[in-house]
Amino acid sequence: xxxxxxxxxxxxxxxxxxxxxxxxxxxxxxxxxxxxxxxxxxxxxxxxxxxxxxxxxxxxxxxxxxxxxxxxxxxxxxxxxxxxxxxxxxxxxxxxxxxxxxxxxxxxxxxxxxxxxxxxxxxxxxxxxxxxxxxxxxxxxxxxxxxxxxxxxxxxxxxxxxxxxxxxxxxxxxxxxxxxxxxxxxxxxxxxxxxxxxxxxxxxxxxxxxxxxxxxxxxxxxxxxxxxxxxxxxxxxxxxxxxxxxxxxxxxxxxxxxxxxx
Amino acid sequence: xxxxxxxxxxxxxxxxxxxxxxxxxxxxxxxxxxxxxxxxxxxxxxxxxxxxxxxxxxxxxxxxxxxxxxxxxxxxxxxxxxxxxxxxxxxxxxxxxxxxxxxxxxxxxxxxxxxxxxxxxxxxxxxxxxxxxxxxxxxxxxxxxxxxxxxxxxxxxxxxxxxxxxxxxxxxxxxxxxxxxxxxxxxxxxxxxxxxxxxxxxxxxxxxxxxxxxxxxxxxxxxxxxxxxxxxxxxxxxxxxxxxxxxxxxxxxxxxxxxxxxxxxxxxxxxxxxxxxxxxxxxxxxxxxxxxxxxxxxxxxxxxxxxxxxxxxxxxxxxxxxxxxxxxxxxxxxxxxxxxxxxxxxxxxxxxxx
Amino acid sequence: xxxxxxxxxxxxxxxxxxxxxxxxxxxxxxxxxxxxxxxxxxxxxxxxxxxxxxxxxxxxxxxxxxxxxxxxxxxxxxxxxxxxxxxxxxxxxxxxxxxxxxxxxxxxxxxxxxxxxxxxxxxxxxxxxxxxxxxxxxxxxxxxxxxxxxxxxxxxxxxxxxxxxxxxxxxxxxxxxxxxxxxxxxxxxxxxxxxxxxxxxxxxxxxxxxxxxxxxxxxxxxxxxxxxxxxxxxxxxxxxxxxxxxxxxxxxxxxxxxxxxxxxxxxxxxxxxxxxxxxxxxxxxxxxxxxxxxxxxxxxxxxxxxx
Numbered sequence: 001x002x003x004x005x006x007x008x009x010x011x012x013x014x015x016x017x018x019x020x021x022x023x024x025x026x027x028x029x030x031x032x033x034x035x036x037x038x039x040x041x042x043x044x045x046x047x048x049x050x051x052x053x054x055x056x057x058x059x060x061x062x063x064x065x066x067x068x069x070x071x072x073x074x075x076x077x078x079x080x081x082x083x084x085x086x087x088x089x090x091x092x093x094x095x096x097x098x099x100x101x102x103x104x105x106x107x108x109x110x111x112x113x114x115x116x117x118x119x120x121x122x123x124x125x126x127x128x129x130x131x132x133x134x135x136x137x138x139x140x141x142x143x144x145x146x147x148x149x150x151x152x153x154x155x156x157x158x159x160x161x162x163x164x165x166x167x168x169x170x171x172x173x174x175x176x177x178x179x180x181x182x183x184x185x186x187x188x189x190x191x192x193x194x195x196x197x198x199x200x201x202x203x204x205x206x207x208x209x210x211x212x213x214x215x216x217x218x219x220x221x222x223x224x225x226x227x228x229x230x231x232x233x234x235x236x237x238x239x240x241x242x243x244x245x246x247x248x249x250x251x252x253x254x255x256x257x258x259x260x261x262x
Numbered sequence: 263x264x265x266x267x268x269x270x271x272x273x274x275x276x277x278x279x280x281x282x283x284x285x286x287x288x289x290x291x292x293x294x295x296x297x298x299x300x301x302x303x304x305x306x307x308x309x310x311x312x313x314x315x316x317x318x319x320x321x322x323x324x325x326x327x328x329x330x331x332x333x334x335x336x337x338x339x340x341x342x343x344x345x346x347x348x349x350x351x352x353x354x355x356x357x358x359x360x361x362x363x364x365x366x367x368x369x370x371x372x373x374x375x376x377x378x379x380x381x382x383x384x385x386x387x388x389x390x391x392x393x394x395x396x397x398x399x400x401x402x403x404x405x406x407x408x409x410x411x412x413x414x415x416x417x418x419x420x421x422x423x424x425x426x427x428x429x430x431x432x433x434x435x436x437x438x439x440x441x442x443x444x445x446x447x448x449x450x451x452x453x454x455x456x457x458x459x460x461x462x463x464x465x466x467x468x469x470x471x472x473x474x475x476x477x478x479x480x481x482x483x484x485x486x487x488x489x490x491x492x493x494x495x496x497x498x499x500x501x502x503x504x505x506x507x508x509x510x511x512x513x514x515x516x517x518x519x520x521x522x523x524x525x526x527x528x529x530x531x532x533x534x535x536x537x538x539x540x541x542x543x544x545x546x547x548x549x550x551x552x553x554x555x556x557x558x559x560x561x562x563x564x565x566x567x568x569x570x571x572x573x574x575x576x577x578x579x580x581x582x583x584x585x586x587x588x589x590x591x592x593x594x595x596x597x598x599x600x601x602x603x604x605x606x607x608x609x610x611x612x613x614x615x616x
Numbered sequence: 617x618x619x620x621x622x623x624x625x626x627x628x629x630x631x632x633x634x635x636x637x638x639x640x641x642x643x644x645x646x647x648x649x650x651x652x653x654x655x656x657x658x659x660x661x662x663x664x665x666x667x668x669x670x671x672x673x674x675x676x677x678x679x680x681x682x683x684x685x686x687x688x689x690x691x692x693x694x695x696x697x698x699x700x701x702x703x704x705x706x707x708x709x710x711x712x713x714x715x716x717x718x719x720x721x722x723x724x725x726x727x728x729x730x731x732x733x734x735x736x737x738x739x740x741x742x743x744x745x746x747x748x749x750x751x752x753x754x755x756x757x758x759x760x761x762x763x764x765x766x767x768x769x770x771x772x773x774x775x776x777x778x779x780x781x782x783x784x785x786x787x788x789x790x791x792x793x794x795x796x797x798x799x800x801x802x803x804x805x806x807x808x809x810x811x812x813x814x815x816x817x818x819x820x821x822x823x824x825x826x827x828x829x830x831x832x833x834x835x836x837x838x839x840x841x842x843x844x845x846x847x848x849x850x851x852x853x854x855x856x857x858x859x860x861x862x863x864x865x866x867x868x869x870x871x872x873x874x875x876x877x878x879x880x881x882x883x884x885x886x887x888x889x890x891x892x893x894x895x896x897x898x899x900x901x902x903x904x905x906x907x908x909x910x911x912x913x914x915x916x917x918x919x920x921x922x923x
Contacts (some may be wrong), residue, residue: 089276092479112465398907
């Protein structure tokens with residue numbers, strides 16, 4: 001699936017991550033890495049710890065054990081804000097849009113980190129603040145064009161159908177121009193057509209902007225089709241890691257997961 | 263002139279980002295401003311100016327303050343009146359103790375004092391949400407009123423903390439007549455309302471709403487919850503503080519800490535709920551509604567004559583306020599501002615049904 | 617030291633009153649997830665209705681029953697007019713609705729019975745020190761306070777039995793654990809709410825009568841009832857033992873604080889005027905400090921946000 005993009009060095013390396021909630025083990029001693037520009041999938045049955053894994057990567061959860069190496073910098077855990085500044089952006093399994101705001105405003109929040117003018121200038125909406133606002137508006141309009149959501153620009157997201165909300169959520173993440181994009185089941189609950197659209201967007205993002213993508217997905221056909229490497233979790237443990245073909249033929253995986261699906 | 267946006271094409275994002283993108287809206291706003299700046303002082307009676315217009319404006323400002331905190335940033339507060347008190351007493355002390363202090367500067371400093379106090383009482387919002395926070399803001403309400411009463415320094419050793427606002431003088435002109443006080447209040451409120459409108463439509467406002475709608479997602483996108491929430495408390499309290507200073511200087515003249523009690527805080531909250539949560543326009547509508555309603559009830563009681571039992575009017579007021587809050591929360595949670603919006607949308611299509 | 621104990625015991629006993637109001641909050645919060653700001657207004661409504669009925673010459677016991685009837689009617693009306701239309705709304709909306717309900721109930725109570733301060737007497741119980749305790753230890757404890765504590769204890773035990781041993785009680789707890797699941801197994805939510813609000817009305821009646829007998833039935837009751845809010849923060853919103861312990865902590869600490877803190881501050885900072893009256897805010901500030909240390913309260917459950 002390499003469209004001329006060069007898969008680079010490891011940029012994110014997770015080493016021996018363990019996460020517990022009270023007495024419940026969500027993740028046990030998980031290690032895997034993500035290379036620059038690749039599409040990396042995390043799969044596994046329900047409750048395998050996939051979402052927890054993403055939450056560890058961008059700092060929503062703090063693992064009790066383990067090390068995260070991002071761009072050569074070693075740390076025990078991430079701070080959510082630091083993760084955002086370092087270039088992580090993310091979508092959620094159950095859409096986490098700002099429901100009271102318009103599509104445009106939702107996407108503009110993605111630019112927030114890059115907006116520097118202080119709030120007094122914003123209150124006056126004057127000079128640098130106005131120029132900055134307009135410059136970022138232009139960027140956001142590019143994302144709107146890219147995702148083909150021009151017609152709903154000013155609609156409050158709460159009123160949009162599910163499929164479009166998912167797309168807007170991707171847009172908000174893209175507006176941040178992330179280095180690494182974390183997608184938590186971007187195609188869940190979509191019909192075939194919507195899934196195809198979403199696949200196309202994911203591949204285009206990866207292709208055009210070279211964005212590294214880590215995604216969780218249930219649809220095996222999609223995962224096998226678009227990802228470069230796949231890591232498989234089951235009951236909070238890693239049971240396989242490799243190219244789609246390797247994973248497909250792994251016995252543990254077949255037993256734990258694919259066996260049920262086929 | 264029909265209310266239409268058809269034919270008004272935006273050639274640049276700059277035009278699309280205007281505060282009032284529809285031309286008819288701009289004309290309407292200009293007319294409204296002209297009416298309040300020129301018409302009202304010319305036609306309105308002294309009672310209307312001093313007894314209705316000035317308090318409506320001041321409460322609008324306080325309601326904008328609470329709306330920023332509650333409507334935009336989603337942090338419920340039951341202590342708005344206490345922050346007004348901080349503003350009133352701070353302005354009084356700045357004018358009293360700093361020789362030659364210009365009154366408008368004193369108002370700004372008063373707002374800043376209120377902002378600082380607001381941030382202190384906003385600290386718990388970093389760990390708690392919803393009604394837990396509401397309880398925490400009650401601490402501010404009771405503590406501030408108590409402190410202003412008990413520490414005589416604040417009221418320059420007057421009995422039970424009563425202060426009398428000094429004369430309002432700007433560049434040698436003394437604001438004594440209701441017209442002058444009204445225009446001063448209107449000026450301050452117009453400027454601050456405009457600034458508030460700009461804030462809520464730029465990145466700080468989007469951060470507030472993001473925290474309100476989905477705090478985890480906001481954090482993940484890089485919005486700092488602490489910074490954003492404390493900013494909301496500071497800006498909100500600043501508005502309440504300036505409103506408090508105006509309350510003392512252009513409305514009542516003489517105030518005491520007890521006047522800024524929990525009941526007043528509730529009233530401001532009601533203005534926000536009835537006017538429209540998350541709407542600057544709604545803050546004005548809500549304030550007008552809450553100020554006018556008791557007057558209206560009183561007049562209708564009088565018209566009913568002598569057989570109305572004593573004290574019914576004030577109880578009726580409680581019942582009507584309470585009932586309206588429940589009614590609005592059920593039927594129109596976005597308040598009068600939403601009704602206004604619906605009216606405009608209807609007008610946009612008029613005379614066609616769809 | 618004797619004085620200290622006298623203040624402490626007085627504080628604990630008045631804390632029982634806070635516990636009673638807090639109990640009403642907890643019941644409703646557990647069963648419907650609604651933070652009922654109007655609990656204080658309900659206390660006022662109950663007390664005023666009770667006094668109003670006795671003033672018409674109705675005997676004590678019968679007046680209690682009639683007042684309870686009024687509280688049940690209020691519960692039914694609240695469920696129908698406020699809760700049912702707002703089901704599935706965010707908690708904060710329901711909270712604001714109960715603020716509206718507070719005003720409505722206060723206005724109704726005063727509209728029906730007038731706004732003047734009334735006395736309320738419980739036959740046979742006087743607010744005077746218990747003699748043998750005074751003689752043996754020298755500590756003055758009011759008979760009335762002890763009686764109030766006794767009544768509260770009985771009420772708590774009855775509620776505990778109600779919740780744990782009866783069918784309705786079990787259904788209530790099921791609803792508290794999981795609304796959806798309770799609905800799925802056929803527990804009628806609306807009935808449950810009416811029952812819970814009626815029980816909270818009963819608790820309000822007991823609290824109102826006790827409090828009214830102590831301080832007179834007046835509007836200020838609603839402010840005293842607001843003190844149940846810090847009690848909840850300290851005890852946790854979902855815990856009945858928490859409400860009790862929280863009430864005792866608030867009661868004791870505010871009385872002790874009132875006696876010992878102002879003189880201390882005055883002498884430290886050399887302030888001459890009196891700084892009394894810290895009771896008005898002390899519980900809230902204490903609750904605030906508590907929130908920073910232990911946001912879930914003493915007995916509350918820790919909550920993990922899932923995304």
